Amino acid sequence: MSDVQAQSDMAFACGACDTPLFQSKDIITTILSGAMGKSFLVRNPTNIGFSSGEKQIRLTTGMHVTRDIECLTCRKPLGWYYVKAFETDQKFKEGAYLIEKALLVPVKAQTQPSVFSFLWKQ
Numbered sequence: 001m002s003d004v005q006a007q008s009d010m011a012f013a014c015g016a017c018d019t020p021l022f023q024s025k026d027i028i029t030t031i032l033s034g035a036m037g038k039s040f041l042v043r044n045p046t047n048i049g050f051s052s053g054e055k056q057i058r059l060t061t062g063m064h065v066t067r068d069i070e071c072l073t074c075r076k077p078l079g080w081y082y083v084k085a086f087e088t089d090q091k092f093k094e095g096a097y098l099i100e101k102a103l104l105v106p107v108k109a110q111t112q113p114s115v116f117s118f119l120w121k122q
């Protein structure tokens with residue numbers, strides 16, 4: 001169980017500028033593949049902005065409406081945000097962010113939960 005505890009203290013930052021983006025507890029799944037390989041699907045990341053409007057794209061898992069996302073500090077593209085998934089078994093992605101693992105660096109987690117993540121658990 002100590003491994004799980006250590007995992008839950010992990011956080012991830014932008015690999016280009018070290019801006020904190022999310023904590024391991026915000027990760028929904030790590031099995032998705034982005035453009036550059038393994039990716040995290042994340043709820044409630046911080047310091048991330050949209051760099052495009054909504055666009056409809058076809059992925060191996062069906063049609064999705066997405067927006068490109070970027071680091072708010074250095075404007076580096078990080079992945080995309082799922083606005084809408086058309087396939088029923090992909091609906092869990094809606095409102096979540098796909099962030100390329102290759103673009104991140106692991107950092108020590110901050111101890112205070114964000115207000116947003118607190119609200120999410122209500």
Ligand SMILES: [Zn+2]
Nearest residue numbers: 014017071074
């Ligand atoms: Zn950055």
